[in-house]
Amino acid sequence: MSVITIERKVLEKNDDVAATNRAQFKKHGLFVFNMVSSPGAGKTSLLEAVVTYLKGRTSIGVVEGDVQTDLDAQRVSKLGVPAVQVITRGGCHLEAPLVRQAIEALDLSKLKVLVIENVGNLVCPANYDLGEELKVVVLSTTEGDDKPLKYPAMFKNAQVLVINKIDLLPYVNCNIERMKRNARAINPDLLIFETSATTGAGVGAFGEWVCSKSGCVCA
Amino acid sequence: MHELGLANGIFDLVQQYVPEARAPRLTRVHVRIGEFAGVLPESLSFCFSAIVQGTPYEKATLDITRSQGREMVVSELELEDDPEKGTVPFSTGNEPEKGTVPFSRSRP
Numbered sequence: 001m002s003v004i005t006i007e008r009k010v011l012e013k014n015d016d017v018a019a020t021n022r023a024q025f026k027k028h029g030l031f032v033f034n035m036v037s038s039p040g041a042g043k044t045s046l047l048e049a050v051v052t053y054l055k056g057r058t059s060i061g062v063v064e065g066d067v068q069t070d071l072d073a074q075r076v077s078k079l080g081v082p083a084v085q086v087i088t089r090g091g092c093h094l095e096a097p098l099v100r101q102a103i104e105a106l107d108l109s110k111l112k113v114l115v116i117e118n119v120g121n122l123v124c125p126a127n128y129d130l131g132e133e134l135k136v137v138v139l140s141t142t143e144g145d146d147k148p149l150k151y152p153a154m155f156k157n158a159q160v161l162v163i164n165k166i167d168l169l170p171y172v173n174c175n176i177e178r179m180k181r182n183a184r185a186i187n188p189d190l191l192i193f194e195t196s197a198t199t200g201a202g203v204g205a206f207g208e209w210v211c212s213k214s215g216c217v218c219a
Numbered sequence: 220m221h222e223l224g225l226a227n228g229i230f231d232l233v234q235q236y237v238p239e240a241r242a243p244r245l246t247r248v249h250v251r252i253g254e255f256a257g258v259l260p261e262s263l264s265f266c267f268s269a270i271v272q273g274t275p276y277e278k279a280t281l282d283i284t285r286s287q288g289r290e291m292v293v294s295e296l297e298l299e300d301d302p303e304k305g306t307v308p309f310s311t312g313n314e315p316e317k318g319t320v321p322f323s324r325s326r327p
Binding site: 002007011012014123153156157 | 221232236246250257258289290292294296297300
């Protein structure tokens with residue numbers, strides 16, 4: 001029997017393209033984050049709220065990932081933001097080459113922030129580097145405060161947690177302090193925001209953070 | 220379902236190192252999958268077996284070792300000896316462009 005030692009990363013192809021994406025983002029001085037959550041946590045609604053909050057202060061572009069339809073890109077485009085829809089046709093996550101194709105349709109030199117809204121899924125997107133600076137995981141209060149313990153990889157790999165739908169706290173069985181404790185048990189360094197895309201509560205704080213990361217002048 | 224995409228990535232690497240002519244001798248593909256990689260080993264093995272089915276590589280199975288962290292690495296490829304030549308130094312004639320230079324060693 002002969003054994004060949006190769007020691008190669010399974011996702012090497014993806015990571016190579018992600019590195020190319022990252023170099024291009026750096027060239028344009030772009031702040032890029034990868035927004036991940038389970039389906040229905042409110043990523044697009046939060047994005048709409050942040051875009052509206054930051055209107056005129058920074059220039060945001062969006063890559064939307066969904067299994068089907070361009071509904072999300074349509075929603076964001078209505079706010080005057082350049083948006084590209086990636087339709088994965090069954091794929092449960094975005095991969096770096098898909099993002100590479102999508103950004104060809106955007107004029108990156110005119111942007112300060114690029115938001116990549118991933119396919120709603122708390123498992124698979126954790127493994128795929130897209131070239132972003134960091135991952136923002138959105139978790140809604142309706143999902144239960146134990147979710148970080150059930151899906152640890154995503155919370156481990158993210159740098160920021162946005163707890164959304166805080167307006168629903170009186171109606172759901174979710175202890176937000178326990179949710180934060182559970183998230184920090186997985187990742188003690190998480191920066192945490194609490195928002196409601198519906199009422200606008202907390203959107204300003206998250207918006208200011210996005211703004212500061214993109215180097216724009218704060219209010 | 221991303222295990223199918225990962226299995227495809229493993230198969231791509233296998234093909235880089237083992238040309239089709241030697242494929243029927245490939246018996247095992249050793250991979251290390253981190254506990255935090257979010258990968259179900261049984262599903263990855265199933266997807267890999269589905270991909271190699273009907274190809275010259277169909278005798279190959281995955282041998283998965285769980286490791287720390289998030290790593291997903293193809294570590295070793297195991298080939299049966301050539302019945303005529305015995306254990307021979309490995310040379311694919313199809314060397315990968317980068318990464319660790321492969322080497323061959325014999326096992327009893």
